[in-house]
Every structure is written in C-alpha cells, then in structure tokens.
Amino acid sequence: MHYAHRVLARAAGRQQAEIGEIIEVPVDLALGHDGSAGEFLAAWPPGARVAIPAKTVFTLDHLLPAPTVEARELHRRLLSFGREQQVHVFARGEGVLHQVVAERFTPRRGWIIAGADGHVATAGAFGALAFSLKPKDLVKVLLTGKVQVSVPGVYTVEIKGSLPPGRTARDLALEVIRHLNREAIRGKVLAFQGEGVWQLSVSGRMALCNLIGETGAVTGLIIPPEETAPGTKPDLELVAEEIEPxxxxxxxxxxxxxxxxxxxxxxxxxxxxxxxxxxxxxxxxxxxxxxxxxxxxxxxxxxxxxxxxxxxxxxxxxxxxxxxxxxxxxxxxxxxxxxxxxxxxxxxxxxxxxxxxxxxxxxxxxxxxxxxxxxxxxxxxxxxxxxxxxxxxxx
Incomplete structure (x- = not known):
C-alpha cells in the first residue's frame, strides 16, 4: 500500500484504503482566508458551532490592508466569526496562509489538512496530505471535524541527483510541470521522491509542492525517504543535473x-x-x-x-x-x-x-x-x- 493510502487508512481507523472508496477522515487542520471567506460565511448555518476550533485557521492575506470598503466589511465579519467560534484568525499581517501554517502549526507527516484555497498542497512539503475545497465544503468540515475523500490514485515522480548551481526548486517544479501528462495525473496524488527532492531545504520543498495546484492533481506531497516502496518504478523520472532555468x-x-x-x-x-x-x-x-x-x-x-x-x-x-x-x-x-x-x-x-x-x-x-x-x-x-x-x- 502506498504511503498516501496508508496515511488515509490510519486517519480513518482502517487497515486499507482502496482507490475510489469514499471515506471520511478527521482533519488535523482546517484552513481558510479572506479571499474565500465571503462564500464560506454566506454558507455558514446560523447558530451552528465549529467542531474543531483549535484546529481551524483563517488568515487575512489576500485583501490586507483592505483595498475597498467591501473588503473591510468582510474582514470585520470574519473577525466576528473568529471571536464567536474561538478559532484562529490571523489579522495583523502575520502573513500568507500557507507560511503561517508552516511557521505556527508545524505540519507533520501523516496529517490530514483541508482548506478553501487552491494551493494547500504546500503542506505536502512536510509529508502531510492536504486537500483543496470549495468554501461551502469547508463549512461541512468545520461542522463535523472531518473531510470526505474519494481515495485517489498516486502518480510518482522521482528526481535523481542534485540541482546544479543557479537552478532552484522553482525550476524543478516547472520541469516537472512541462513533463506531466495532465490527463494521467488528474484526480491523483502527485508524489515526489528521490535525492533531488530530499536534498531540498524546507523552503525548496514548499516551493515545489506549492505548484501542485497547477497540475491537475488532487493534491501532492514529498514522500519521506523511509516510506518509499523499494523496487517500485516511478511514473516519471527526471535527472536534477539536466534541469536548466x-x-x-x-x-x-x-x-x-x-x-x-x-x-x-x-x-x-x-x-x-x-x-x-x-x-x-x-x-x-x-x-x-x-x-x-x-x-x-x-x-x-x-x-x-x-x-x-x-x-x-x-x-x-x-x-x-x-x-x-x-x-x-x-x-x-x-x-x-x-x-x-x-x-x-x-x-x-x-x-x-x-x-x-x-x-x-x-x-x-x-x-x-x-x-x-x-x-x-x-x-x-x-x-x-x-x-x-x-x-x-x-x-
């Protein structure tokens, strides 16, 4: 069983997670921001309570400082929601959502994360499985503390060797994107392994996983070295030394x-x-x-x-x-x-x-x-x- 499937199975309290199964798993973090909060707040049931306030994080990062009166009104509504529900709302310029999560909540391998943003897979740099949701679906997660997932297949990319001087994780990410068959990875986990990714800094890993949202994959992550399956042939193999800007x-x-x-x-x-x-x-x-x-x-x-x-x-x-x-x-x-x-x-x-x-x-x-x-x-x-x-x- 692949690492991603083991993560989902453990989270669901099961022995196996079969591709295509619909399962519900508890989340370790639920994420949102002011860019999607308007739709989220419009869908929130009056009088309802957040089931996981300590695990719920919102940031004001898309519209801070507020460029319009409407943006400021949205911020005040989100701040009021945060106070009422006792969830985390970072509203004083602490930073963009995914960096705030990395710095203040330290995602770990095996975590399940769900968020109303297209780039939550950034947390895959830490071995977490992070799923992007529509704002109305984030409502369901906050009400139950769980996210419903159709167990995805996995598309594995192996990066051999080390990046040469002047080449960066961004170049690596773009190299991966230009070699991917979007139809082959649609709805799958894009999983990275190999020395070329394991040698990256935390920042480099985050930069690589940040672009997963642009590939058509459902999410993505870097597989910890000890979690790789020996002898398994990757779907795509690239040599880091051959990458150019x-x-x-x-x-x-x-x-x-x-x-x-x-x-x-x-x-x-x-x-x-x-x-x-x-x-x-x-x-x-x-x-x-x-x-x-x-x-x-x-x-x-x-x-x-x-x-x-x-x-x-x-x-x-x-x-x-x-x-x-x-x-x-x-x-x-x-x-x-x-x-x-x-x-x-x-x-x-x-x-x-x-x-x-x-x-x-x-x-x-x-x-x-x-x-x-x-x-x-x-x-x-x-x-x-x-x-x-x-x-x-x-x-």
Missing part, C-alpha cells in the same frame, strides 16, 4: 520553455513573494539575481515577504534595506499582487516576470497584461536588466 509563458503554468529562449524580452514589472516565493531563501535568491545592480528604470520590482517572521529576518540581515536601496518596493506580508486584488495590479501593456503561482490572463489585473513565471533568481536578473536575462550561477 525555466519560465512558464502565458496563458498557463503548463506552457514552460527554457529561459534562454526569452532573453531580451522586455518587462515592466517583477514580483517575488507570497505563498510561492516569499521565504527568506527566496529573498536571498532574488538578491543574487540582482547582484549589485539597481532595478532598471522601466521596471517596478515588488517584494512580498510570506510572513512577518520572514520580513524580520530580512531586516536583521540587512537584506530589506539593501533591496530598498536598489529600488525594490517591499509590500506587507501576505499574497501581494498575485491574486489580482490590489498592491500592484497590471495594466494593458504590462509584462511581469513573477515568482508566483499562476499566470492565466487577468490573474494579476488587466486581461491584456502578460504574466511569465520563473525563479526568484531569474526575476532578480530581469529586474536589473529590464528584460529576461541570464541568471548568475554563483552562490
């Missing part, structure tokens, strides 16, 4: 090309941060890409720490000050412009190179703006050059 071009994260094919393509905006690339390691990668250069006069560089803790670390290292001096704008911890709500939207004619999670037209503002996705190091190099440029391979 990559970029996802419009209109989807699946449109992946070598970065070198786009050298010289002008950009007007650059973004690093949020749930996909807002950790300290990402900020150091951005700084490496920039080198000692100023941000190009035609580029707006937006930097979004994933959490207040990350921002504090950046300030202690002097990294925040250096980035500001080079011309970057450091935004409040959270999602920043990635969801297209505020804090740096695109206008027609804008072209952004971002280390964020999605690049469908209109994602970050105008449908006529162009969104390209790459690593923080590649974003830094482009922000300095004013166009897509080679990434420095030094540390």
């Amino acid at each position: 990559l970029v996802a071009c419009p209109p989807s994260p699946a449109n992946v090309r070598p970065l070198r094919e786009l050298y010289g393509l002008p950009i007007t905006q650059a973004v690093v941060g949020g749930c996909s690339s807002g950790r300290l390691e990402d900020m150091r990668e951005l700084a490496c890409g920039l080198g000692e250069n100023k941000v190009h006069k035609d580029v707006t560089l937006l930097v979004v720490p994933a959490s207040a803790c990350v921002l504090t670390q950046m300030e202690k290292e002097g990294l925040a000050g250096t980035l500001r001096e080079q011309g970057a704008l450091i935004l409040p911890p959270g999602c920043g412009p990635c969801p297209g709500k505020h804090l740096g939207l695109l206008a027609p004619g804008d072209r952004v190179l971002a280390a964020t999670v999605r690049n469908v037209p209109g994602r970050m503002g105008s449908i006529e703006g162009e969104i390209y996705l790459a690593s923080p190091r590649a974003v830094g190099a482009a922000a300095a050059a004013g166009a897509v440029a080679p990434v420095p391979f030094g540390e």
Whole structure:
C-alpha cells in the first residue's frame, strides 16, 4: 500500500484504503482566508458551532490592508466569526496562509489538512496530505471535524541527483510541470521522491509542492525517504543535473520553455513573494539575481515577504534595506499582487516576470497584461536588466 493510502487508512481507523472508496477522515487542520471567506460565511448555518476550533485557521492575506470598503466589511465579519467560534484568525499581517501554517502549526507527516484555497498542497512539503475545497465544503468540515475523500490514485515522480548551481526548486517544479501528462495525473496524488527532492531545504520543498495546484492533481506531497516502496518504478523520472532555468509563458503554468529562449524580452514589472516565493531563501535568491545592480528604470520590482517572521529576518540581515536601496518596493506580508486584488495590479501593456503561482490572463489585473513565471533568481536578473536575462550561477 502506498504511503498516501496508508496515511488515509490510519486517519480513518482502517487497515486499507482502496482507490475510489469514499471515506471520511478527521482533519488535523482546517484552513481558510479572506479571499474565500465571503462564500464560506454566506454558507455558514446560523447558530451552528465549529467542531474543531483549535484546529481551524483563517488568515487575512489576500485583501490586507483592505483595498475597498467591501473588503473591510468582510474582514470585520470574519473577525466576528473568529471571536464567536474561538478559532484562529490571523489579522495583523502575520502573513500568507500557507507560511503561517508552516511557521505556527508545524505540519507533520501523516496529517490530514483541508482548506478553501487552491494551493494547500504546500503542506505536502512536510509529508502531510492536504486537500483543496470549495468554501461551502469547508463549512461541512468545520461542522463535523472531518473531510470526505474519494481515495485517489498516486502518480510518482522521482528526481535523481542534485540541482546544479543557479537552478532552484522553482525550476524543478516547472520541469516537472512541462513533463506531466495532465490527463494521467488528474484526480491523483502527485508524489515526489528521490535525492533531488530530499536534498531540498524546507523552503525548496514548499516551493515545489506549492505548484501542485497547477497540475491537475488532487493534491501532492514529498514522500519521506523511509516510506518509499523499494523496487517500485516511478511514473516519471527526471535527472536534477539536466534541469536548466525555466519560465512558464502565458496563458498557463503548463506552457514552460527554457529561459534562454526569452532573453531580451522586455518587462515592466517583477514580483517575488507570497505563498510561492516569499521565504527568506527566496529573498536571498532574488538578491543574487540582482547582484549589485539597481532595478532598471522601466521596471517596478515588488517584494512580498510570506510572513512577518520572514520580513524580520530580512531586516536583521540587512537584506530589506539593501533591496530598498536598489529600488525594490517591499509590500506587507501576505499574497501581494498575485491574486489580482490590489498592491500592484497590471495594466494593458504590462509584462511581469513573477515568482508566483499562476499566470492565466487577468490573474494579476488587466486581461491584456502578460504574466511569465520563473525563479526568484531569474526575476532578480530581469529586474536589473529590464528584460529576461541570464541568471548568475554563483552562490
């Protein structure tokens, strides 16, 4: 039985979990945020009580500070719900949901997580199984403390070897995406194993799992080394040393090309941060890409720490000050412009190179703006050059 199926079976108190079975399992964390809270609150039954308040987490991260009167009204409703139900609501700029979960709740292997967000699989970096829900389905989870799951099949990706200098977990994630058959993985768990992922830092593992929501898989995780099944042939095998810097071009994260094919393509905006690339390691990668250069006069560089803790670390290292001096704008911890709500939207004619999670037209503002996705190091190099440029391979 695969690790993912053992996790589900144990959670359900059973010996086996057969593919296609509908089972209910208790959750270790239930997650939401202000981006989906409006639908959630509209579906909440009057007078009902949350069954698992200590395991329920909401963040204000998509719309903080509130850009509209309606957003502020939503925040007040969510804060009132939090007080009444005694659930966790992080409302003071603590950071984006998935980073707050990683820092404050320490997901562990075998945990079951359910959340009203498309990128909860980020917790798969810790060996947890995390399922994305619609807001109305989160209501059921909070009322019962359980999530209903159709036991998925598993698609295994093995990464051999180690990433060479200048290549990052983001490049690895894009390499995986461009080799996947979306129909083959639809509705399955995307499971990673091999030295190429086990050698990644926690931040690197989170960056890899963060993009699982863009693959069509139901969720994904990194299999702990001791939990792999010996002799089992993976569905996809990649060699880390062969990976080069990559970029996802419009209109989807699946449109992946070598970065070198786009050298010289002008950009007007650059973004690093949020749930996909807002950790300290990402900020150091951005700084490496920039080198000692100023941000190009035609580029707006937006930097979004994933959490207040990350921002504090950046300030202690002097990294925040250096980035500001080079011309970057450091935004409040959270999602920043990635969801297209505020804090740096695109206008027609804008072209952004971002280390964020999605690049469908209109994602970050105008449908006529162009969104390209790459690593923080590649974003830094482009922000300095004013166009897509080679990434420095030094540390």
